[in-house]
Amino acid sequence: xxxEHIIEQAKRAFAIAKKDIRIYYAKGPVVIFGLxxxxxxxxxxxxxxxxxxxxxxxxxxxxxTVFFTAxxxxxxxxxxxxxxxxxxxxxxxxxTMKTLIAGDMFASVLFGxxxxxxxxxxxxxxxxxxxxxxxxIAGIILASICFSSLGLLLxxxxxNVPSNIMMLSSLLKFPLIFISGVxxxxxxxxxxxxxxxxxxxxxxxxxIARYCIMGTNTFPLPVNFAALTVxxxxxxxxxxxxxxxxxSRRI
Amino acid sequence: xxxxxxHQDAIIATNLRxxxxxxxxxxSISFSVKRGEIFGLLGxxxxxxxxxxxxxxxxxxxxGGNAAIFGYDIVHTPIRAKQRCGVVPETANAYSDLxxxxxxxxxxxxxxxxxxxxxxxAKTLLGALGLLERKDxxxxxxxxxxxxxxxxxxxxxxxxDLLFLDEPTSGLDVQSTQLITGMLxxxxxxxxxxxxxxxxxEEANRLCNRVAIMRKGEIAAIDSPERLKMAIERxxxxxxxxxxxxxxxxxxSLPGIKSARREGDKWMITTEDVDxxxxxxxxxxxxxxxxxxxxxxxxxxxxEAFLRVTEGGSYEP
Numbered sequence: 001x002x003x004e005h006i007i008e009q010a011k012r013a014f015a016i017a018k019k020d021i022r023i024y025y026a027k028g029p030v031v032i033f034g035l036x037x038x039x040x041x042x043x044x045x046x047x048x049x050x051x052x053x054x055x056x057x058x059x060x061x062x063x064x065t066v067f068f069t070a071x072x073x074x075x076x077x078x079x080x081x082x083x084x085x086x087x088x089x090x091x092x093x094x095x096t097m098k099t100l101i102a103g104d105m106f107a108s109v110l111f112g113x114x115x116x117x118x119x120x121x122x123x124x125x126x127x128x129x130x131x132x133x134x135x136x137i138a139g140i141i142l143a144s145i146c147f148s149s150l151g152l153l154l155x156x157x158x159x160n161v162p163s164n165i166m167m168l169s170s171l172l173k174f175p176l177i178f179i180s181g182v183x184x185x186x187x188x189x190x191x192x193x194x195x196x197x198x199x200x201x202x203x204x205x206x207x208i209a210r211y212c213i214m215g216t217n218t219f220p221l222p223v224n225f226a227a228l229t230v231x232x233x234x235x236x237x238x239x240x241x242x243x244x245x246x247x248s249r250r251i
Numbered sequence: 252x253x254x255x256x257x258h259q260d261a262i263i264a265t266n267l268r269x270x271x272x273x274x275x276x277x278x279s280i281s282f283s284v285k286r287g288e289i290f291g292l293l294g295x296x297x298x299x300x301x302x303x304x305x306x307x308x309x310x311x312x313x314x315g316g317n318a319a320i321f322g323y324d325i326v327h328t329p330i331r332a333k334q335r336c337g338v339v340p341e342t343a344n345a346y347s348d349l350x351x352x353x354x355x356x357x358x359x360x361x362x363x364x365x366x367x368x369x370x371x372x373a374k375t376l377l378g379a380l381g382l383l384e385r386k387d388x389x390x391x392x393x394x395x396x397x398x399x400x401x402x403x404x405x406x407x408x409x410x411x412d413l414l415f416l417d418e419p420t421s422g423l424d425v426q427s428t429q430l431i432t433g434m435l436x437x438x439x440x441x442x443x444x445x446x447x448x449x450x451x452x453e454e455a456n457r458l459c460n461r462v463a464i465m466r467k468g469e470i471a472a473i474d475s476p477e478r479l480k481m482a483i484e485r486x487x488x489x490x491x492x493x494x495x496x497x498x499x500x501x502x503x504s505l506p507g508i509k510s511a512r513r514e515g516d517k518w519m520i521t522t523e524d525v526d527x528x529x530x531x532x533x534x535x536x537x538x539x540x541x542x543x544x545x546x547x548x549x550x551x552x553x554x555e556a557f558l559r560v561t562e563g564g565s566y567e568p
Binding site for chain 2: 001002003004008011012014015016018019022023084085086088089090091092093094095096248251
């Protein structure tokens with residue numbers, strides 16, 4: 001089979017994902033930003049609860065955890081690779097930029113999906129059982145893809161210092177938490193907040209999680225899935241294009 | 252893993268150019284490397300060697316010109332071109348959080364090598380490079396020499412037809428250097444084309460069939476090491492001593508000899524034509540019943556040739 005064939009490139013993307021999982025999942029910043037950060041934010045908000053129901057909080061925790069986790073790994077892989085001087089070796093291999101991005105994204109998606117078990121498990125312990133589990137699984141997968149592609153888009157600046165990208169990504173991620181209906185329902189946001197909420201991919205996954213856990217939603221379900229799909233395609237296309245442009249400056 | 256083709260040239264670079272902001276790193280260079288050749292790219296720091304190697308390996312895109320690897324354009328068909336190459340970059344590392352074995356298996360997967368074949372090949376390479384006993388250890392505990400040997404093994408796992416090495420023995424211990432240069436010779440004997448960038452003149456002199464010397468982004472000279480050394484110096488020196496030693500000054504009047512001076516029991520002869528002068532000296536010895544004890548040409552070293560060319564000296568092949 002030709003090395004350019006899509007199946008051959010898919011196998012190589014899987015090899016990259018396997019490598020990422022082996023190397024990067026246990027890294028400190030990934031665990032801190034991906035797992036502990038949303039958990040502490042949730043505890044802080046739960047402690048100051050203004051009468052919001054536990055299913056509301058658990059669906060918010062789920063959205064926040066998947067968001068933080070999927071965007072924790074993907075932005076820092078390439079700066080780490082550049083810093084460790086492994087990126088040049090990787091780029092010299094017979095793989096396309098799409099393959100490289102797909103591999104990093106796949107690892108990040110798996111991490112996002114896997115971590116969703118933690119908030120769902122907390123919910124189950126508290127007696128909160130999803131009403132639409134299959135839709136929720138589909139939402140988690142799509143959201144992980146979308147957030148991973150966002151993470152890869154955030155890593156396009158040509159820096160070899162992972163903390164620079166972490167800083168940039170935190171600058172975007174924290175405001176998104178507050179305008180996406182995670183802690184405050186979108187309907188209760190001021191008009192400007194509601195306009196911004198429409199621009200955030202996290203809003204649509206939070207809405208899917210609310211529907212699947214509580215049975216209530218702000219936007220129609222097809223709109224939520226369509227929005228996440230559009231964001232995923234847009235972020236991925238931009239990430240591939242920008243990484244191809246900036247990768248030589250990292251080496 | 253080998254792909255059959257009929258290209259006689261492993262590399263053809265035509266007007267290859269790369270600029271970084273206002274700096275011209277590589278200035279429209281053209282050259283070719285024949286299949287089965289060991290080709291050395293020499294030059295001082297900043298001459299453009301690594302940039303050239305990176306363009307040829309598809310790591311960075313040229314701003315102008317083109318390069319073909321076994322006929323595959325590195326910009327338009329990079330996957331096919333890269334599939335034929337093994338690369339040992341100057342500053343690259345193996346993954347330090349993975350074991351030597353995991354690093355090799357990763358390369359196998361990235362080059363589409365079947366798993367059972369990759370395992371066999373990895374064992375052979377690790378054995379040949381003295382790393383088999385350390386195969387399951389994480390690379391972070393390896394010495395620089397061991398890491399470099401592992402990177403070479405990673406580059407060879409898919410049996411490339413063309414091997415790029417950027418300063419492969421820089422800063423290594425003697426054992427690692429000898430292992431690597433020995434393996435390069437074996438590979439070349441087996442038909443692998445080798446493209447080497449190096450500062451090490453002795454290494455280039457011993458290994459390369461041809462070398463190119465880069466200066467300020469341009470190729471200042473390209474030839475075999477011997478011809479390069481001879482061509483930069485128009486007058487060559489021949490040292491000769493006879494038995495009995497008391498040869499008269501008739502030696503200086505032989506055809507082709509520019510000057511001859513006695514230094515102790517030896518004669519130092521300068522000439523433009525080494526070949527005819529040696530023949531004349533031998534005939535002189537026979538005619539005067541003199542036994543030649545020492546006869547050697549004192550050609551400039553590759554270091555001298557390199558310095559002459561990189562300092563702006565002229566070179567005429």
